[in-house]
Amino acid sequence: MEELVINESNFDQYFHDVRKFGPKAGQVMAKFRAVAYFVDGPHKHDVIRLLKMDKAKQASMVMQKIHHAREPDCYRVCREICEDLLSGMSEDEVAKKEHEYVLEAFYYAQKEHVPDDPHWETIQLLEFDPVTGAFNAKFDIPSVGEFNVEIPSVE
Numbered sequence: 001m002e003e004l005v006i007n008e009s010n011f012d013q014y015f016h017d018v019r020k021f022g023p024k025a026g027q028v029m030a031k032f033r034a035v036a037y038f039v040d041g042p043h044k045h046d047v048i049r050l051l052k053m054d055k056a057k058q059a060s061m062v063m064q065k066i067h068h069a070r071e072p073d074c075y076r077v078c079r080e081i082c083e084d085l086l087s088g089m090s091e092d093e094v095a096k097k098e099h100e101y102v103l104e105a106f107y108y109a110q111k112e113h114v115p116d117d118p119h120w121e122t123i124q125l126l127e128f129d130p131v132t133g134a135f136n137a138k139f140d141i142p143s144v145g146e147f148n149v150e151i152p153s154v155e
Contacts, residue, residue, distance in 0.1 A: 006113060015107035019065075027108040029123040036103035038067065038077055040095045048091055051082055063101070073101035 006014050018029065038044055043066065050059040056078055063074035077099045084094045114122050129136060 004113070014113045015109045018106040018108060021108060023108045026110060028111045028114070030107045030109045030114045031121050031123060032103075032105045032107070032119055033070075033121075034103055034119045036067075036069075036101055038063075038069075038099040038101060043067065044095050045091070047078070048081060048085075048094060051078060052085070052091075056082070067101075068103045068105045069101045070104040077101050 015030065016024075016027075023029070038047075043062075047059045047062055050056075050062065059078045060074045063069040063077055064071070067074075069077060080099055081094055084097060085091070089097075111122055114120050
């Protein structure tokens, strides 16, 4: 059997951004976390422009929602850009400077498609039973085995 290769060209077929899609049966939530660099380009110039317009909140939201910067890095990168501008650096100099942050992105995917890699981890999803009003989760712990947990409704 041929090994499945997931790359940039087919990534969206196997990993579904949680901000745009809901989970499908059998999917887990996969978290990708890595160090990233905010480098020169139109996106960085957009953030610089927002900061220069006194829109720090919007700039930090852009860092979080578009560039997947986690808290507190979404604020720290904006602060560093402001400090660079206040120190006398030009907008182009600030744009060319790399700003490091932790990128954290969440996807729905089949568990077998999530790489066995330190940058990835899976999060088991709860399933809601509308008949009983309870949430159910299935856990698979290698040293214990597979077991189900039911969380009853709070009514």
